[in-house]
Amino acid sequence: MPHILVVEDDTxxxxxxxxxxxxxxxxxxxxxxxxxxxxxxxxxRPDLVVLDLGLPDLDGxxxxxxxxxxxxxxxxVATARDDEQAIIGVLDDGADDYLVKPFSTGQLEARxxxxxxxxxAGGSRQAPTIVDTLVxxxxxxxxxxxxxxxxxxxxxxxxxxxxxxxxxxxxxxRELLAEVWHQPYGGAEKTxxxxxxxxxxxxxxxxQQPRLLHTVRGVGVRLGEPPTTGPAAAAPDLRx
Numbered sequence: 594m595p596h597i598l599v600v601e602d603d604t605x606x607x608x609x610x611x612x613x614x615x616x617x618x619x620x621x622x623x624x625x626x627x628x629x630x631x632x633x634x635x636x637x638r639p640d641l642v643v644l645d646l647g648l649p650d651l652d653g654x655x656x657x658x659x660x661x662x663x664x665x666x667x668x669x670v671a672t673a674r675d676d677e678q679a680i681i682g683v684l685d686d687g688a689d690d691y692l693v694k695p696f697s698t699g700q701l702e703a704r705x706x707x708x709x710x711x712x713x714a715g716g717s718r719q720a721p722t723i724v725d726t727l728v729x730x731x732x733x734x735x736x737x738x739x740x741x742x743x744x745x746x747x748x749x750x751x752x753x754x755x756x757x758x759x760x761x762x763x764x765x766x767r768e769l770l771a772e773v774w775h776q777p778y779g780g781a782e783k784t785x786x787x788x789x790x791x792x793x794x795x796x797x798x799x800x801q802q803p804r805l806l807h808t809v810r811g812v813g814v815r816l817g818e819p820p821t822t823g824p825a826a827a828a829p830d831l832r833x
Contacts, residue, residue, distance in 0.1 A: 595709055597621035598639035600630030600656070601671070602649050611641070611700040614730070627651030634660050639704055640712070646672040646683070655685055667708045675776070681747050693775045700771075722757045724819050725727075725803060727796075729757040738796060748773070749792050756806070765813035766817035768787040788816060 596804060597619050601607040607623045622637060624630050627648040634642055642660065646653030663832060670683045672693040683691055689708050692701060721730040721825055726739040731754050736743045745753065751773050766782045774784065789806070797806045805817045 594618060594620045595705075597705065598630065598642045599623040599640065600627065600633075600639065600648070601625065601645040602647065603645075610698060610701065614702070617702055625649075627653065627656040631656055631659050634666055635663055639666060639804065641667045641669065641708060643669050643671055643701065643705075644688075646670060646679075648829075649686040654682060657683065657686045657688060665771070667710060667712055669704055669760070671701075675774075677748060677799050683690060684747065691775060696775070722754070722760070724757050724760045725755065725805060727816075729754050731758075743795055745792075745795060748788060749795070752788055753792060755818075760816045763809045763813050763815045768813070 597614055599607055601610065601623065602625045604625065604638045607625065608711075611621060611623050616817065620638070622633060624633055627650050630642070630648075631638070631643065633653075644653055644657060644660075648656065653670065653672070657670065657680075659667065661670060663717075667689045668687065670688040671694060672683070672691060673694040680691060690704050692704060693707060700731050704729075720738075721728050725737065728738075730734045733749075734750055734754055735744060736750060743753075752769065755769065755773050766785045768786050770776045777814065790800075793799060793803070793806050796805055798806065800808055807815045807817070808817055
């Protein structure tokens, strides 16, 4: 039974989360301050920490950095801050994932399961995803196209990785908002459009002349089919 530590100063939210997690078979504990959370993370050795950033005594970023200094326990950050710099900051500080408030307990459970699955895999390095001449290395957060590194910001990389891991599938903008932007209750699809445009430019293509990133009108987007596995797999002949 996984042990979850919830560090959240909102008493009502904390109680609701703990009640739902208990109903779903998780053990756990909850605290309302950063200092108590740090002590619990070290002394109780939970399997995963859900950490709020807006704590009354210590900034959540500082708590995350202190946890990381002494432990590799997985941390999911829950925050009301949805600006890109704040998100980049928590990931750079060592968070394994993040959620933007408000979020459903169902979404939190899904992210807990996903993080715990990665831990259960023994920390083995995820193999790079290959789509045509595109290589996306999630572990190293590095992507190359025909051997040339792509200069992607964190959001562009997350977007490309999500699409690459679903190569050949049509992905809706609503799904991208939920899974890449962590905004399950809706958001500006224009944000997705802008980032897709930037990504296309860095892939050296346009919406009018796509090679890897295809728009499916009225549905979403699709990254080109992955290569066939096996010894016969090879990059296609791209010569005109």
